Amino acid sequence: MNEHRCWYLWKGRIHRARPMREREPMSFIARLREDIENVRQHDPAARGAIEIALNYSGMHAIWAHRLTHKLWQKDETKALARTLSQFARFLTGVEIHPGATIGRRFFIDHGMGIVIGETAEVGDDVMLYHGVTLGGRSLEKVKRHPTIGDRVTIGAGAKVLGPVVIGADSAIGANAVVVHDHPADSIITGIPAKHRPRTPEKKKPLVDAVEYIDPAMWI
Numbered sequence: 001m002n003e004h005r006c007w008y009l010w011k012g013r014i015h016r017a018r019p020m021r022e023r024e025p026m027s028f029i030a031r032l033r034e035d036i037e038n039v040r041q042h043d044p045a046a047r048g049a050i051e052i053a054l055n056y057s058g059m060h061a062i063w064a065h066r067l068t069h070k071l072w073q074k075d076e077t078k079a080l081a082r083t084l085s086q087f088a089r090f091l092t093g094v095e096i097h098p099g100a101t102i103g104r105r106f107f108i109d110h111g112m113g114i115v116i117g118e119t120a121e122v123g124d125d126v127m128l129y130h131g132v133t134l135g136g137r138s139l140e141k142v143k144r145h146p147t148i149g150d151r152v153t154i155g156a157g158a159k160v161l162g163p164v165v166i167g168a169d170s171a172i173g174a175n176a177v178v179v180h181d182h183p184a185d186s187i188i189t190g191i192p193a194k195h196r197p198r199t200p201e202k203k204k205p206l207v208d209a210v211e212y213i214d215p216a217m218w219i
Contacts, residue, residue, distance in 0.1 A: 031104075035059055038105045042127060057092040058108025064088035065096040072098035100134075102126075103150070110156075119143045123150035123168065130156050137162040137179070149184065171198065 026034070032053075039056055040046045052059070064084065071081035081098040089095045093112040096102070100116045103124035108114055110130035116122070119142075120134040132154050136144035146160040149168035157175040160166065167184030176193040186195035 034105060035062065038107055042107045043109065056111065058094060058111030058114075061088055061092040061094035061096060061108060061111060061114070062102070062106055064092070065098070065100070065102060068096075068098035069100070069102075100145070117145035119163070120145035121147045123148055123152070125151045127153045129154065129158075129174070132157070133159045133161070135159065135161045146178075169198070170195075 036049050036052050036059075039052050039059060046052050046056075065088070068081040068085045068088070071077040071084070078098075085096065085098050094108060094114040096114070096116045097118040097120070099118035100120040100122070102116075102122045103126065105125045106122060107127045108129075109127065113131040114128060115133045115135060117134055117136050119136070122134070126148055134146045134148070138144040143163045145163065147163070147165045148154075148160070149166055149170065151169045152166055152172070153170075154160065154172040155174035155176070158172045158178065159176070160172065160178040162179055164178060165181045166172065166178070166188070167182060167186060169184055170182060170186040170188060172178060172193070173187070173189035175191070176189050177191040178188060178193040180192070182188050182193070182195045185198045187198045188195045
């Protein structure tokens with residue numbers, strides 16, 4: 001999203017999303033509060049703000065990525081960005097390349113074994129479970145990692161590979177291997193993954209608005 005606009009599949013058509021840099025800026029404290037509240041909304045085990053801030057490794061990885069992503073924007077600090085990202089990987093078990101573009105209210109549950117590649121683009125309100133890979137399928141220096149639309153949930157162990165587009169409000173089942181584009185409002189399961197429409201009956205507003213009844217989402 002840094003130098004071009006991302007095109008998400010949205011409600012059966014292509015929807016143009018604003019680049020991250022055009023979104024309204026938030027203060028540092030406001031962003032931290034938003035992150036902590038987001039954890040509360042997604043994890044029924046979450047309690048006080050201090051406990052969340054100290055003990056959620058997925059959130060620590062996201063905070064580290066915000067710093068390294070900012071450093072990645074300048075050639076003279078790219079090496080520092082990579083070094084800090086590797087240190088964060090060591091501490092959290094989550095590997096996010098500094099070049100990856102990630103939206104607001106991103107939540108990583110359990111926070112182990114996540115890999116997000118350099119050219120990956122992740123929208124707002126996305127949730128990843130442990131063991132997810134947003135990986136590449138090319139050795140060329142091109143857009144080679146996935147684009148994930150807003151409000152997508154990706155189940156444990158799922159692999160999304162290549163410059164594929166996952167439409168907004170979709171769910172990817174546990175251990176799925178995704179190598180093709182899929183439209184908005186899809187439930188995506190299997191190896192290789194196939195999709196079917198996500199009907200209102202396939203979700204329920206309990207912990208969050210995108211909790212899916214589909215057995216493929218059970219962890």
